[in-house]
Amino acid sequence: MRPGTFYDGVGGHETFVRLVDHFYEGVADDDVLRPMYPEGDLGPAKERLTLFLEQYWGGPTTYSEQRGHPRLRMRHAPFKVNPEARDRWLAHMRDAVESLGLPPMYESQLWDYLERAAFSMINTFEE
Template sequence: MDTVGTGGQTFFDQIGGLPTIQRVVAKFYEGVVDDPILGPMYPVDDMAGAQERLTHFLAQYWGGPSTYSEQRGHPRLRMRHAPYAVTREARDHWLALFRAGLDEVDLTPEQDAEFWSYVTRAADFMINADS
């Protein structure tokens, strides 16, 4: 992923940096708590930590600070999610909540499409169980 766009700005910078990603992730996690499929997969006693990790992961992915790797090492997304049955239904719930998060921020249609494309591919990649 080439995160540097026109004018030398990263996609992270173009979309408004950490505040934008924090808003997306906060809205996403608002929905996770009560979601019947996703809620049980998330650590009730560490929901704030999970939210922080996703925020740092996305920030780093899009060209922001490398806080995620500094704190957690390589993302190893499939390995980290292996203990959970990520079905197509779980993917659909995850994407619906993430869509709500993206709808909370003021991205251009092109930025939204790029962000959405990435999270859709990532969600598809995480499927590890049959429905």
């Protein structure tokens, strides 16, 4: 971890845990997104997303140490990620980002990345 990173600026581990926990509260009841998580418990998915986001934003490199290169498109390929799934993912993530109450500069940076990532995960336009 390098001092002065985005990770440090937003509050580190606790902020990313809050973000991901809030996000998955929405996913848990979403009839389009929930089936994309094969585990009965969303805990493993929460941990993976937390570790990934922490690493991306300058925190610990635990994600890569445990799972290797993120390869996001490959990891999402088995799931039908269409524009509806993207929009639902973004709606839950928007709620989660807003719940953090970050300073505007940090919120804007985080949201820009999440929005671009969501658009890049689309792998079908089928309903």
